[in-house]
Amino acid sequence: MAAEVEAWNCAAQRDGVFPVGKELDQEVESVYDEELIDSEVNGNWTPQEKALHEARLKAKAKRRPRKSSSSRDSTRDSLSENVGDVPDPHSPKGRTQTNDRKSRMGKGRGLPKKGGAGGKGVWGAAGLVYEMEEPDCKDPNYDESSQGDTVYATVVPELEEGELEKVMNPIIQEYFEHGDTKEVEMLLKDLNLGPRQCMFPSLAVCVSLECKASQRELTSRLLSDLIAKQVLNEGDMTTAFNHTLAQLPELILDTPEAPQMLGQFIARAIADHALPMDFLDQYKGKVDCEHARAALDRASVLLSMKREIVRLDNVWGVGGGQRPVKLLIKEMNLLLKEYLVSGELLEADHCLRDLEVPHFHHELVYEAVLMVLESNGDAVIQSMVKLLQSFWESGLITLDQMNRGFQRVYEELPEISLDVPHAQSILETFVDVCHQHSVITKQLRDACPSSRGRKRFVSEGDGGIIKI
Known part of the structure; x- marks a missing residue:
């Protein structure tokens, strides 16, 4: 029977009835099963055929969950048809998406996954340290300004020659008010003067020529500090004084003493090491301007007189609060006496x-109050009230200074009364007149000691019988 089945299969295959391969095996098995079933019905099964039939049934039952060969063949055929469309796996654009760990959902940073380490809420294995992420310029969230390697510098435009005086003059005037050289240094560092930074010392000296001696002293200190703090150098200072010497013919029109003052500035700068020691030597026999020659001669004389002194600290004299108190008191007494004689308020103010x-x-x-108490007559009272009123209205004497002056008289009145018996009554009159002219406040007037006794009241029981 097996020979007949094999012969029949070979003939069918030659005729093209059955397919080759696995399809042929399935057809052979089905035909063979039908013959076995017919043999079973006829009762012709041998024990070997029966065991073979059961084995085939078990093998067939195991193959049922698998896909059919036809579906696998169709999938293989579809892949073979698209072979021409598959991109090159080695090209960056044609790289296959298989096992690609980059997210295609538009989320995430594009970093590799944690590799399965850790549990819920844990990223990566214990002890794993991630390196700093390099910024990607193609990242949509890339911000160039927030990167650490970006450095921004403030660029200050260089001042033009026409703007120098407008910017420097307020700095110099404010310095004369506060006298703080550090603030001037900070302001100059914020300015971009460029090659014109030598103009600041020249302008400071020219402005101070029209000011007081104390302000010229402040200017000399400023020039010395600018050199010490290396804001300016000796070359800048030399150029500045050369420029000022060339301007002397114009400066003497407003300040006739400009040559002598400039000579003192030069001597002080050389002593403070702001100017080189050979500054005067470069002008020997080369000066045609008589004003410049006078300034250089003045500086040479001062340096020869003060050769043993390192700093010419008193070249501008001693002014302001540095003078002795007795000298200031003497100057104020002379001021009041001259005013009583001349009566000029402007001169006293000056x-x-x-x-x-x-x-x-x-x-x-x-x-002033002591002079009123020691004087005889109302003329001195009226003159002093007029003087104090002028100082008060101009703001020269403040409220605090006015109150302190009167309170000192109130405290010393018992001692003053020993020399001036009528001092208390004169003081009361003077205080009332000052209050009428708004020189002092009502509180200060009420604080004045009174020569009259305290007023007694009937309730105290010593007033006698009440008269009706």
Whole structure:
């Protein structure tokens, strides 16, 4: 029977009835099963055929969950048809998506996954340290300004020659008010003067020529500090004084003493090592301007006189609060006596301002009240009230200085009364007149000691019988 089945299969295969391969095996098995079933019905099964039939049934049952060969063949055929469309796996654009760990959902940073280490809420294995992520310029969230290697520098435009005086003059005037050289240094560092930074010392000297001696002293200190802090160098200072010497013919029109003052500036700068020691030597026999020659001669004389002194600290004199108190008191007494003789308020105002001691103006008030107490007649009272009123209205004497001057008189009144018996009554009159002219406040007037006794009241029981 097996020979008949094999012969029949070979004939069918030649005729093209059955397919080759696995399809032929399945057809042979089906035909063979049908013959076995017919043999079973006829009762012709041998034990070997029956065992073979059961084995085939078990093998067939195991193959049922698998896909059919036809579906696998169709998949293989579809892949073979698209072979021409498959990109090159070695090209970056044609790289296959298989096992690609980059997210295709538009989320995430494109970093590799944690590799399965850790559990829920844990990223990566224990002890794993990630390196710093390099910024990607193609990242949509890439911000060039937030990167660490970006450095921004403030660029200050260089000042033009026409703007120098407008910018520097307020700095110099403010320095004369506060006297702080560090603030000037900070302001100059913020400016971009460029090659014109030598103009600042020249402008400072020219401005101070029209000011007081104390302000010229501040200017000399400023030039010395600028050299010490290396804001300026000796070359800048030399250029500045050369420029100032060339301007002397114009400076003497407003300040006739400009040559002598400039000579003192040069001598002080050389002593402070702001100018080189050979500054005067370069002008020997080369100066045609008589004003410049006078300034250089003045500097040479000062340096020869003060050769043993390192710094010419007193070249501008001693002014302001540095003078002795007795000298200031003497100057204020002379000021008041000259005013009583001449009666010129402007001259008295000018003399008081020249003393440059606003913190000591209470002494002037004290001396003025003492002169009133020691005088005879109302003329002195009216003159002093007029003077104090002028100082008060101009703001030269402040409220605090005025109050301190009168309070000092109140405290010393018992001692003053020993020399001036009628001092208390004169003081009351003077205080009332000052209050009428708004020179002092009502509180200060009420604080004045009174020569009259305390007023007694009927309730105290010593007033006798009440008269009706």
